[in-house]
Amino acid sequence: MRYVPVIYAEGLTKYYGEFLAVDHVSFQVFKGECFGFLGPNGAGKTTVMKIIQCISPKSSGVLTVKDMDVEEHPREIKRILGVVPQENNLDPDFTVFKNLLVYARYFDLPGGEAKRRASELLKFVQLEDKKDVVIENLSGGMKRRLLLARALINEPEILVLDEPTTGLDPQARHLIWEKIRSLKREGVTIILTTHYMEEASQLCDRLVIMDLGNIIVEGKPQELVREYIGSEVVEVEGPPEAMACIIESGEVFMEFGGKLHVFSRDPERLASELIPKCKSGRITVRQATLEDVFLKLTGKVLRD
Amino acid sequence: MGFRDYFKMPDVSYRVWKVWLRNWDVFMKTIKVNFIPPFLEPILYLAAMGFGLGSYLGDVEGISYPKFIAPALISISMMNSSFFECTYGSFVRMYYQKTFDAIVATPLNIDEVILGEILWGSTKSVFNASIILLVVSIFQLVKLPEALLIIPLSFLVGVVFASIGMCFTAAAPNIDSFNYPTFLFITPMFLFSGTFFPISILPKTLRDLSFVALPLTHAVHISRSLTLGRMGADYLPSLIWLFTVGTTLTILSINLMKRRLIT
Numbered sequence: 001m002r003y004v005p006v007i008y009a010e011g012l013t014k015y016y017g018e019f020l021a022v023d024h025v026s027f028q029v030f031k032g033e034c035f036g037f038l039g040p041n042g043a044g045k046t047t048v049m050k051i052i053q054c055i056s057p058k059s060s061g062v063l064t065v066k067d068m069d070v071e072e073h074p075r076e077i078k079r080i081l082g083v084v085p086q087e088n089n090l091d092p093d094f095t096v097f098k099n100l101l102v103y104a105r106y107f108d109l110p111g112g113e114a115k116r117r118a119s120e121l122l123k124f125v126q127l128e129d130k131k132d133v134v135i136e137n138l139s140g141g142m143k144r145r146l147l148l149a150r151a152l153i154n155e156p157e158i159l160v161l162d163e164p165t166t167g168l169d170p171q172a173r174h175l176i177w178e179k180i181r182s183l184k185r186e187g188v189t190i191i192l193t194t195h196y197m198e199e200a201s202q203l204c205d206r207l208v209i210m211d212l213g214n215i216i217v218e219g220k221p222q223e224l225v226r227e228y229i230g231s232e233v234v235e236v237e238g239p240p241e242a243m244a245c246i247i248e249s250g251e252v253f254m255e256f257g258g259k260l261h262v263f264s265r266d267p268e269r270l271a272s273e274l275i276p277k278c279k280s281g282r283i284t285v286r287q288a289t290l291e292d293v294f295l296k297l298t299g300k301v302l303r304d
Numbered sequence: 305m306g307f308r309d310y311f312k313m314p315d316v317s318y319r320v321w322k323v324w325l326r327n328w329d330v331f332m333k334t335i336k337v338n339f340i341p342p343f344l345e346p347i348l349y350l351a352a353m354g355f356g357l358g359s360y361l362g363d364v365e366g367i368s369y370p371k372f373i374a375p376a377l378i379s380i381s382m383m384n385s386s387f388f389e390c391t392y393g394s395f396v397r398m399y400y401q402k403t404f405d406a407i408v409a410t411p412l413n414i415d416e417v418i419l420g421e422i423l424w425g426s427t428k429s430v431f432n433a434s435i436i437l438l439v440v441s442i443f444q445l446v447k448l449p450e451a452l453l454i455i456p457l458s459f460l461v462g463v464v465f466a467s468i469g470m471c472f473t474a475a476a477p478n479i480d481s482f483n484y485p486t487f488l489f490i491t492p493m494f495l496f497s498g499t500f501f502p503i504s505i506l507p508k509t510l511r512d513l514s515f516v517a518l519p520l521t522h523a524v525h526i527s528r529s530l531t532l533g534r535m536g537a538d539y540l541p542s543l544i545w546l547f548t549v550g551t552t553l554t555i556l557s558i559n560l561m562k563r564r565l566i567t
Contacts, residue, residue, distance in 0.1 A: 089402035
C-alpha cells in the first residue's frame with residue numbers, strides 16, 4: 001500500500017462555548033486503510049467526525065481532506081464522503097427504496113443511475129425484499145444497513161462510520177462488519193469511531209485511542225496491545241488477602257470492578273506463582289485486549 | 305453574533321430545489337387527502353359566517369358579506385398553511401426526524417435547506433389559496449379573471465408567513481412553544497386584519513398599527529381589491545411592504561437557523 005494521506009489533521013481543536021471537546025489532535029489517514037477512533041463516550045470522536053464532514057466548524061488547527069481545507073471546500077469534500085451517522089436520520093416519510101432515491105438526488109445523480117445504484121446497494125446490504133417497506137417497520141440492524149447503503153449512493157472515496165454498530169445485537173453487528181470489510185477490499189478509505197474494542201481490533205488497520213479530547217496513543221491494534229500490555233493479562237478476584245499478595249509481588253496492576261488486572265510480561269509464571277500463594281482468590285489468565293491498553297493508560301474503562 | 309451577522313447574505317445555489325422536491329414528494333404521497341381541508345374549510349366559513357351571520361347584516365362597504373369575507377378566507381389560508389408548515393412541519397423535520405442533518409451531510413448546506421423549506425411553505429400557500437379561490441368562484445363571490453392574480457400573490461404572502469414561522473422555529477426550545485406565536489400573533493391577526501369587518505371601524509391607532517405590523521392586513525387588502533376587480537395602484541404600498549418584510553425575514557431566519565444548528 002502506498003501511503004497517500006487523504007485526511008490530514010494538525011493541532012485540530014474544537015470548543016463548544018467554554019467546553020474544550022477536541023484538544024490539539026493530529027493524525028493522518030492514508031488512502032485505502034481503515035482508521036479507527038476508539039474511546040469512551042465524550043472522548044471527542046464524534047466531534048472530529050463532524051469536522052471532517054464539514055458540518056461543525058473547527059476552532060483552530062488544520063484539517064484537510066484530499067488537500068482541501070474543510071472550511072474552503074465543504075461541498076467538494078461532502079461530494080466524495082459517505083456518512084453513516086451515529087443517530088438514525090433515515091427519512092420516515094419514505095420507503096426504503098425512496099430513501100435512497102431522494103438521497104441520490106442531493107448528489108445530482110440522474111434518475112436512472114440513481115435507481116440502478118439503489119437496487120445494487122439494497123442487494124449489497126441484503127435488503128432487496130424490504131424495498132417498499134417504510135422505515136419504522138425496519139429493525140435496528142436493518143436501519144443501520146440502510147444507512148450504510150445510503151452512505152454509498154454517491155460512490156464515496158471516504159466512508160465515515162460514527163459508531164456503526166452501537167446498540168446492535170451480535171448477529172447484526174457481524175453482518176455490518178462483513179460489509180465494512182468488503183468495502184475495504186474494494187479500496188474505500190474508512191474512518192470509524194467506536195467504543196467497542198473488539199470492533200476496533202477486528203476492523204482497523206490503525207487507530208488512535210481518544211480520551212477527554214486528546215489522542216492518547218496511536219498505532220496498529222495488535223502492536224499497541226503487545227507494546228503496552230503483552231500477550232495476556234492475569235485477573236485476580238477475591239478476598240483482601242488475595243489482593244494483598246499481588247500488592248506484595250510488586251507487579252504492575254490496575255484495580256477495576258472488584259478485580260485486579262495484572263499486566264505481566266510473563267503471565268504464565270506469575271499465575272503459577274500466585275495460585276498456591278493466594279488460595280482464597282480466583283485467578284484467571286486471559287488474552288490482552290485494547291481495553292487493557294485503555295485501562296492502563298487512563299485508569300478508566302471504555303464502556304461506562 | 306453582531307447585528308450584521310443576522311442579515312448576512314445566505315450562500316444558496318440551485319440545490320434549494322432538491323429540498324423543495326423532497327417535501328413535494330412527501331406531499332404527493334397523500335395528495336388526495338391534501339385537497340380536503342382547503343376545500344371544506346372555506347365552505348364551512350362561508351356557510352356559517354357568510355350566509356348565516358351575513359343574512360343579518362346589510363352590505364359591508366357596499367358589498368355583500370359573503371363577498372366581503374371571501375378574499376379574507378383566501379388570505380387566512382395563505383397565512384395558516386405557510387406559517388404552520390414552517391413551524392410545526394419544519395420543527396418536526398429538524399428536531400424529530402433529523403432530516404436537516406441527513407441533508408447537510410450531502411453537498412447541500414443549511415442555507416439551502418432553510419430556503420427550500422420556506423419556498424415549500426410558500427408553495428403550500430399557493431396550493432391552499434388556489435383551491436379556496438376555486439370554491440369561492442363556484443359561489444360566484446369573486447370577479448374573474450382579475451381574482452386569478454391571487455395565485456401569484458399567495459406565493460408572496462406565503463414567503464412572508466413562512467419566514468416568520470421559520471424565525472420562531474429557530475428560537476423554539478420545543479414543539480409546544482409554538483402555542484405562543486399562534487395565540488399571540490396568528491389568532492389576533494385572523495380577527496383584526498380587516499378579515500371579518502373593515503379596519504376602518506377600528507380606532508385610528510389600532511388601524512395604523514394593523515397596517516404597520518400585521519402582514520395579514522396587507523394580504524387581505526390586496527386580495528379584496530383583486531376579488532372585487534378593483535385594479536388600482538392603492539395596493540402598491542402593501543405589495544412593497546410584503547416584499548420587503550418577506551425578503552428581510554427570509555434572510556434573518558436563515559441566519560437564526562445557522563446559529564441554532566451549526567455548533
